Amino acid sequence: MGQFSFIPKGNKVYGSWSEGSPQGQGTSGKLKGEIKNNKLLIWRCSDDGNSLYPECPSYEKEPTRYFIKNQNFLSSYSKYGDKFQEDFMKFHKVKKGIEIPTQKEKCRN
Numbered sequence: 001m002g003q004f005s006f007i008p009k010g011n012k013v014y015g016s017w018s019e020g021s022p023q024g025q026g027t028s029g030k031l032k033g034e035i036k037n038n039k040l041l042i043w044r045c046s047d048d049g050n051s052l053y054p055e056c057p058s059y060e061k062e063p064t065r066y067f068i069k070n071q072n073f074l075s076s077y078s079k080y081g082d083k084f085q086e087d088f089m090k091f092h093k094v095k096k097g098i099e100i101p102t103q104k105e106k107c108r109n
Contacts, residue, residue: 002076002089004031004042011035017044027051032059040067040074067091 005015013033020026027050033042041063049055066084067074076087 002091004091006031006033006040013040013042017042027053029053030056033063038068042066 018028029046043059045056046053074091
């Protein structure tokens with residue numbers, strides 16, 4: 001499961017991220033991003049230093065994930081080797097009073 005929080009500033013984005021695993025271990029950190037060619041490229045750093053990402057305030061040298069807006073959700077693409085592949089996760093905007101959709105539910109507008 002993943003969670004991303006974006007704060008847009010022009011074509012730049014700042015925010016935070018967190019990811020968990022079925023084993024209960026997770027990691028989190030900060031992110032910065034840039035919108036290029038309809039893609040939101042992000043660079044991450046880790047708060048705990050125990051992940052694949054550099055410890056904050058140092059960020060990744062190259063983005064390892066990007067997002068593309070599709071209808072009412074963001075599709076995520078992660079880097080595997082030297083290529084990006086679409087992830088199984090779809091990210092939805094959280095609105096007050098509406099529950100976050102799970103993998104088994106359909107998105108609500």
